[in-house]
Amino acid sequence: MKNTVAITDQNIFQTYSRYPVVLVKGKGSKLWDAQGNEYLDFLSGIAVCNLGHCHPAVVRAAQAQLGRLIHVSNFFYTEPQAALSELLTRHSFADRVFFCNSGAEANESALKLARKYSQDRGHKKRFEVITMHDSFHGRTFATLSATAQKKFHKGFEPLLPGFRYVPFNDIAALKRAVTPHTCAILLEPIQGEGGVNIPDASYLKKVRQLCDEHGLLLIFDEVQVGMGRTGKLFAHEHYRVKPDIMTLAKALAGGLPAGAMLARKHIAESFTPGTHASTFGGNPVAMAAGAAVMKTLLQGDVLNNCRMMGSYFMNGLMALKKRYPAIIREVRGKGLIIGMELNRDGREIVRQCLRQGIIINCTMDKILRFVPPLIISRREIDHCLSVLESIFTKL
Ligand SMILES: Cc1ncc(COP(=O)(O)O)c(C=O)c1O
Numbered sequence: 001m002k003n004t005v006a007i008t009d010q011n012i013f014q015t016y017s018r019y020p021v022v023l024v025k026g027k028g029s030k031l032w033d034a035q036g037n038e039y040l041d042f043l044s045g046i047a048v049c050n051l052g053h054c055h056p057a058v059v060r061a062a063q064a065q066l067g068r069l070i071h072v073s074n075f076f077y078t079e080p081q082a083a084l085s086e087l088l089t090r091h092s093f094a095d096r097v098f099f100c101n102s103g104a105e106a107n108e109s110a111l112k113l114a115r116k117y118s119q120d121r122g123h124k125k126r127f128e129v130i131t132m133h134d135s136f137h138g139r140t141f142a143t144l145s146a147t148a149q150k151k152f153h154k155g156f157e158p159l160l161p162g163f164r165y166v167p168f169n170d171i172a173a174l175k176r177a178v179t180p181h182t183c184a185i186l187l188e189p190i191q192g193e194g195g196v197n198i199p200d201a202s203y204l205k206k207v208r209q210l211c212d213e214h215g216l217l218l219i220f221d222e223v224q225v226g227m228g229r230t231g232k233l234f235a236h237e238h239y240r241v242k243p244d245i246m247t248l249a250k251a252l253a254g255g256l257p258a259g260a261m262l263a264r265k266h267i268a269e270s271f272t273p274g275t276h277a278s279t280f281g282g283n284p285v286a287m288a289a290g291a292a293v294m295k296t297l298l299q300g301d302v303l304n305n306c307r308m309m310g311s312y313f314m315n316g317l318m319a320l321k322k323r324y325p326a327i328i329r330e331v332r333g334k335g336l337i338i339g340m341e342l343n344r345d346g347r348e349i350v351r352q353c354l355r356q357g358i359i360i361n362c363t364m365d366k367i368l369r370f371v372p373p374l375i376i377s378r379r380e381i382d383h384c385l386s387v388l389e390s391i392f393t394k395l
Contacts, residue, residue: 004034019354026053029373029380031359040380042360042372047192047224047337050251050293051302052373057292058254065288072284074277080287087294091233093242094262098271099282103223103249104138106259107186109276110245111142113263114184114217117270126183129219132168134194134364135187137221146186149194169199171206178210184217184245185210189235192224195367196339198332204239211244217267219245223259224337227251228297228374231307231335238334254293258286306374309381310335313370316385324392336376340368349391356387 004022022034029052031039044050051058065080072078085097098109111129118126129146136152137143141160144152148165164182166173168191189204191197211218220243225235227248232238234246244267249259257280280286296302314333317340321328330341342349346362353360361369372380 019351021354028052029376037357039354039357039359040372040383042358042370042376042384044251044371044373045255046250046361047229047371048250049255050228050374051254051296052375053255055254055292055296055375057296058289061288061292062254062256062285065285069284071280073279074282078282078284078287080284080291081282084287084290084294087291087298088248088260088262091294091298092246092262093264094246095265096263096268098261098263098268098276099287100259100261100278101249101257101280101283101286102138102259103221103247104140104143104259105278105281106223106247106249106261107137107143107146107221108140109261110186110219110221110247110263111146111184112276113245113261113267113271114186114219116275117217117267118183120270123183125181127162128164128179128181129162129184129186130164130166130174130177130182131186132188132191132194133165134168134191134197135221136191136193136224137186168194168197169203171203171210174207175210178214178216182214182216184219186219186221188221188223188225189239190225190230190334190337192337192369193363195341195364196333196337196369198334199239201239204236204241208241208243217244219243219247221247223247223249224371225334227293228303228306229335229337229371231303231310233297233303235334252293253286253290256283256286256289258283258290302374305376306335309372309374309376309378310338312378313372313376313381313385314338316381317370317388320385320389320392323389324395327392327395333370336370336372336374338370339363340370342366342368344395349388352391353387356390358384358387360384 024034025032131146133148135148137146145160145163164177166177245263252258317331346368350362363369
């Protein structure tokens with residue numbers, strides 16, 4: 001273990017503050033470290049392993065594909081790409097999919113498409129995209145510029161021009177920010193990194209109306225909250241609002257790197273051959289895994305479990321809030337993305353949980369974020385709640 005930590009720290013960029021734990025194995029909701037210690041995973045690789053670690057359907061599909069064909073260029077067709085694209089379009093608002101490798105790359109693609117579509121329509125001066133305070137869209141220059149959080153910008157200025165920021169869930173501010181230069185509005189239907197922020201029931205509908213009134217594209221970043229995380233396949237389904245473009249990544253391929261940008265046909269047509277590309281985008285192994293993820297989610301049991309366990313967990317966390325009002329300010333979430341806002345720094349609580357075998361996360365310093373695999377059980381939730389309570393009692 002020491003060797004792995006030392007070698008990593010010596011040789012890899014220090015962009016992550018890592019816990020001194022070397023994880024070697026995962027199954028379902030559990031992870032094991034190099035010493036054989038067991039952990040219950042309430043983080044899922046940050047909302048990636050939605051079906052749990054090494055889900056048999058994902059492993060089977062990826063293994064079979066690995067032995068057949070690992071990579072070819074996008075100059076050719078492959079069966080796994082066709083299969084996953086069809087599953088995605090059949091079960092979403094979209095007609096076309098562009099495959100890439102990550103959330104940032106999917107958002108980068110969406111931002112490029114929004115500009116290209118506007119230019120193709122003759123709107124040469126429409127290039128601005130409005131995004132939300134506390135959003136998170138990625139670390140490339142365009143997605144970093146889209147991310148309205150100063151702490152991520154520091155040291156990288158000047159950012160890419162063409163972004164305006166407004167508060168999330170504030171339709172009046174959004175209306176005021178629209179100018180003749182606006183081409184799109186980009187937002188997470190539920191903010192993840194920004195602290196699990198849930199919009200008012202009618203907010204997204206109003207955003208859709210505003211886009212329709214001004215001919216703007218509505219882009220939903222569902223990188224974190226898509227693929228079943230909220231109890232529906234895509235988070236925007238809760239609000240009965242359809243975007244023009246949607247981005248996915250994280251849980252899309254069950255832990256293999258994959259991203260996707262989905263759009264309606266007349267918008268997708270702005271990307272013609274040669275306008276955009278990705279060497280690894282649509283990699284056959286990742287696509288085979290993604291098709292297995294989609295089929296498993298569509299079968300229904302996992303989404304049902306997400307909804308049931310989501311409300312069970314939420315009730316348990318609310319009960320903790322009642323018992324520890326001095327520590328806990330608010331609990332909010334949908335399905336199995338839940339944030340517990342504290343009145344104090346949460347990072348020490350995350351470390352204490354880890355020492356007791358529970359992996360959770362803290363975002364925005366004070367918000368404990370729970371994103372367990374969607375197959376989590378009542379017993380596992382009870383265990384997490386009792387560990388949390390044991391920590392709160394001592395505070
Ligand atoms: C909503 C959202 N968009 C985009 C990203 C960036 O994804 P990636 O790290 O795969 O580039 C993230 C990552 O946390 C995210 O939560």
